[in-house]
Amino acid sequence: MLPTLHEQFSLRELNSFGVDARARFFCRVCGADELAALAAEPKLADLPRLVLGGGSNLLLTRDFDGLVIKVEVPGLHELGEADGTWHVEVGAGENWHATVGRLLAIERPGLENLALIPGNCGAAPIQNIGAYGLELAERFDSLLAWDFEARQQVRMSATECDFGYRDSAFKQGLAGRRVVLSITLALPRQWQPVAGYADVEHELKARGIGQPGARDIFDAVVTIRRRKLPDPATTGNAGSFFKNPIVTREEHRALIAHHPSLVGYPLPGGRVKLAAGWLIDAAGLKGATRGRAGVYEKQALVLVNRGGATGAEILALAREVQDKVAEKFGLWLEPEPVIV
Numbered sequence: 001m002l003p004t005l006h007e008q009f010s011l012r013e014l015n016s017f018g019v020d021a022r023a024r025f026f027c028r029v030c031g032a033d034e035l036a037a038l039a040a041e042p043k044l045a046d047l048p049r050l051v052l053g054g055g056s057n058l059l060l061t062r063d064f065d066g067l068v069i070k071v072e073v074p075g076l077h078e079l080g081e082a083d084g085t086w087h088v089e090v091g092a093g094e095n096w097h098a099t100v101g102r103l104l105a106i107e108r109p110g111l112e113n114l115a116l117i118p119g120n121c122g123a124a125p126i127q128n129i130g131a132y133g134l135e136l137a138e139r140f141d142s143l144l145a146w147d148f149e150a151r152q153q154v155r156m157s158a159t160e161c162d163f164g165y166r167d168s169a170f171k172q173g174l175a176g177r178r179v180v181l182s183i184t185l186a187l188p189r190q191w192q193p194v195a196g197y198a199d200v201e202h203e204l205k206a207r208g209i210g211q212p213g214a215r216d217i218f219d220a221v222v223t224i225r226r227r228k229l230p231d232p233a234t235t236g237n238a239g240s241f242f243k244n245p246i247v248t249r250e251e252h253r254a255l256i257a258h259h260p261s262l263v264g265y266p267l268p269g270g271r272v273k274l275a276a277g278w279l280i281d282a283a284g285l286k287g288a289t290r291g292r293a294g295v296y297e298k299q300a301l302v303l304v305n306r307g308g309a310t311g312a313e314i315l316a317l318a319r320e321v322q323d324k325v326a327e328k329f330g331l332w333l334e335p336e337p338v339i340v
């Protein structure tokens with residue numbers, strides 16, 4: 001059945017930047033039948049589509065002259081065990097953090113490092129969410145999606161999703177074409193803590209915990225995140241606005257020679273991931289305000305809406321950050337959120 005279509009619908013409450021932009025058409029979907037009906041609707045046939053979850057990784061810079069589909073597929077089902085992992089299927093519309101908590105409560109740990117990441121489960125594979133030493137790809141089996149071109153459901157393995165650092169096939173070309181309906185997680189039966197990340201290590205030490213359980217890591221991650229990141233409920237933001245740039249060993253050496261305190265993390269294979277927040281801070285932009293947009297005081301990687309900012313204002317600030325970092329370090333920062 002065709003879902004109710006709203007025209008000229010305000011998306012202000014549906015994006016974590018709190019930016020006001022309108023969708024020409026907007027609807028909520030709970031399953032593939034509704035997507036099939038949308039695909040068959042002639043008046044929508046040639047319109048661009050934007051798929052929406054919790055709106056926490058999105059910068060809307062203008063009204064969207066097309067169809068916005070908010071995915072609200074519910075459900076959480078245990079599928080059993082395979083290859084040393086518990087398989088759990090979760091509807092795309094389920095809130096990510098609540099799902100991490102629910103799984104812990106039924107003794108299916110493995111996602112605790114990714115606690116408190118805003119947004120919904122359907123968006124988790126889109127940029128292969130990651131935090132505190134873990135990425136979704138390490139706990140992922142497959143997903144079920146609706147394909148608007150084939151007009152049918154398709155299952156995609158991790159290989160087909162082509163996960164990378166804050167990247168997947170969805171960011172490369174499947175955006176608007178495939179809508180994630182559910183994801184199937186693969187959670188380790190033999191759980192081991194992932195507690196080597198410096199912030200997590202320090203927090204656990206401060207709490208006097210030597211051998212952490214999954215709940216300890218969950219609590220530590222939640223505490224760290226609350227301390228460091230602005231809450232979108234009070235300050236509009238999309239988390240990290242830029243990816244951490246990755247450079248070769250030689251490039252890193254050359255940069256360190258000029259900037260000895262440069263923060264970087266070695267990667268397998270000799271490359272180095274640089275802390276984009278450090279670069280922005282060193283470019284003199286931490287805490288900067290331009291109109292109603294700003295660079296967050298406590299973490300320069302986060303751009304914030306200081307109240308009533310337009311998407312264009314936030315984008316202009318992002319461009320300034322890119323230009324100043326490029327000028328000082330010769331590095332171009334790639335945005336992490338999807339810019340529409």
Ligand SMILES: Cc1cc2nc3c(=O)[nH]c(=O)nc-3n(C[C@H](O)[C@H](O)[C@H](O)COP(=O)(O)OP(=O)(O)OC[C@H]3O[C@@H](n4cnc5c(N)ncnc54)[C@H](O)[C@@H]3O)c2cc1C
Pocket residue numbers: 016050051052053054055056057058071092117118119120121122123124126127128129130131170175176178179180181229230231232237238239240338
């Ligand atoms: C305070 C804060 C902290 C954050 N911290 C992190 C972090 O630590 N690590 C991290 O990786 N991210 C982080 N993020 C970014 C964001 O929370 C994640 O990327 C999250 O997965 C986005 O989910 P969402 O449902 O809000 O997606 P949306 O913003 O709604 O959508 C993001 C992208 O996914 C697409 N999409 C959404 N749902 C679907 C679907 N069902 N099918 C197909 N495409 C879809 C959209 O079209 C869009 O391109 C943070 C954001 C905030 C505000």
